[in-house]
Amino acid sequence: MEKKKMMHIGLCEGDIxxxxxxxxxxxxxxxxxxxxxxxxxxxYNREYRTWTGTLDGVPVAVTSTGIGGPSTAIAVEELxxxxxxxxxxxxSCASTSPKVSMGDIVIPGGAVRMEGVGEHYLPVEFPAVxxxxxxxxxxxxxxEEGLPYDTGVTITKASFYSQTSPETKPVAPxxxxxxxxxxxxGATNTSMECAPLFLICGSLGIRAASVMVSxxxxxxxxxxxxxxxxxxxEDRVIRVAIxxxxxxxxxxxxxx
Numbered sequence: 001m002e003k004k005k006m007m008h009i010g011l012c013e014g015d016i017x018x019x020x021x022x023x024x025x026x027x028x029x030x031x032x033x034x035x036x037x038x039x040x041x042x043x044y045n046r047e048y049r050t051w052t053g054t055l056d057g058v059p060v061a062v063t064s065t066g067i068g069g070p071s072t073a074i075a076v077e078e079l080x081x082x083x084x085x086x087x088x089x090x091x092s093c094a095s096t097s098p099k100v101s102m103g104d105i106v107i108p109g110g111a112v113r114m115e116g117v118g119e120h121y122l123p124v125e126f127p128a129v130x131x132x133x134x135x136x137x138x139x140x141x142x143x144e145e146g147l148p149y150d151t152g153v154t155i156t157k158a159s160f161y162s163q164t165s166p167e168t169k170p171v172a173p174x175x176x177x178x179x180x181x182x183x184x185x186g187a188t189n190t191s192m193e194c195a196p197l198f199l200i201c202g203s204l205g206i207r208a209a210s211v212m213v214s215x216x217x218x219x220x221x222x223x224x225x226x227x228x229x230x231x232x233x234e235d236r237v238i239r240v241a242i243x244x245x246x247x248x249x250x251x252x253x254x255x256x
Contacts, residue, residue: 017059069117152188
């Protein structure tokens with residue numbers, strides 16, 4: 001019987017293993033796959049580009065999600081349908097706190113739900129949090145790599161430009177109030193995929209965590225603040241992600 005191919009990611013059951021990295025950018029999939037043993041590109045449809053390979057002999061994959069919650073939700077749902085049960089976002093974020101500087105690794109312990117996709121899965125009262133053991137593995141990896149890191153709350157926004165230029169929007173007073181409240185509450189950074197990733201994976205009963213690199217200093221946006229190549233920042237977070245996933249794989253082997 002012919003296997004069913006997923007509508008958007010273009011993959012079938014058996015194409016990937018249980019461990020999947022999730023960058024936003026299709027170009028970043030190739031950079032992550034360079035750390036695999038025997039990397040091979042197997043699908044590229046719309047924003048969803050997938051490579052497979054192994055880490056320490058165990059099958060792994062990397063699939064890009066595109067930007068934001070809706071496309072991330074599609075990737076997570078379809079990857080889960082074909083066998084993935086451990087998903088790790090690998091991306092970038094912007095600092096909202098002096099605690100996070102450009103180049104720092106960010107491993108969020110929770111996400112503000114300033115987005116809408118999560119409400120299609122769980123009530124707004126339900127917290128968007130990662131798998132604790134995956135988060136700890138990433139923290140250990142950052143320490144192992146000798147990189148500064150933060151485990152504070154990330155703000156998952158639904159719109160990039162309502163953050164970078166909120167004063168130009170008709171709902172500017174509300175946006176400015178909410179951003180100020182989040183920062184006063186201790187949020188250290190902002191990104192666009194963490195909350196839906198944590199909520200969707202939680203509702204599916206699978207593991208998820210996120211590791212990011214800050215592309216800015218506090219309250220400086222990407223186009224204003226980048227004084228070093230993005231490629232250098234990307235390599236930092238990819239190294240931590242690979243080391244973290246290796247730790248997760250080893251723990252799973254040990255636990256049988």
